[in-house]
Amino acid sequence: MSRVLKTAEEIEILLLQDVRQQRHCDKVEAIRICPCPPDDDSNGANWKVASVDPGQASREFAGAAVMIAMDRLQREVSVGSEG
Numbered sequence: 188m189s190r191v192l193k194t195a196e197e198i199e200i201l202l203l204q205d206v207r208q209q210r211h212c213d214k215v216e217a218i219r220i221c222p223c224p225p226d227d228d229s230n231g232a233n234w235k236v237a238s239v240d241p242g243q244a245s246r247e248f249a250g251a252a253v254m255i256a257m258d259r260l261q262r263e264v265s266v267g268s269e270g
Contacts, residue, residue, distance in 0.1 A: 190232070192267035195220055198234060198260065205256035212252045216242035222266060232261035 193201070202218045221237035229235050236257050241249035 190263060190265040193264050195222075195234065195266050198264055198266065201260055201264070202236070202253070202256050205260070206249065206252040209248070209252040209255065211248040212244050214241075214243035215249050215252070216240040218253060220266070230258065230261040232265055234261070234266045 198220055199218050202220070203215065206215050206218065207213050217238075217240040218236060219238045220234045222233055223229055223235045225231045225233050236253055239249055239253050
């Protein structure tokens with residue numbers, strides 16, 4: 188399956204929207220990504236989560252939600268050359 192190219196900012200927005208829909212995570216403030224070489228740990232994607240600001244959400248729930256959202260989105264989107 189080929190990935191859709193998006194900017195880093197667009198991917199961060201998608202991640203945040205996904206995470207905020209998960210249980211106890213509606214208060215997560217921000218997620219930042221950074222580029223990385225594609226490998227098995229990143230599902231072959233060229234980005235990974237660099238930081239998470241859980242805001243008023245539980246760090247445990249936010250961390251788990253980010254991992255779930257990242258796993259799915261890494262399979263679907265890549266950072267484009269302007270990302």
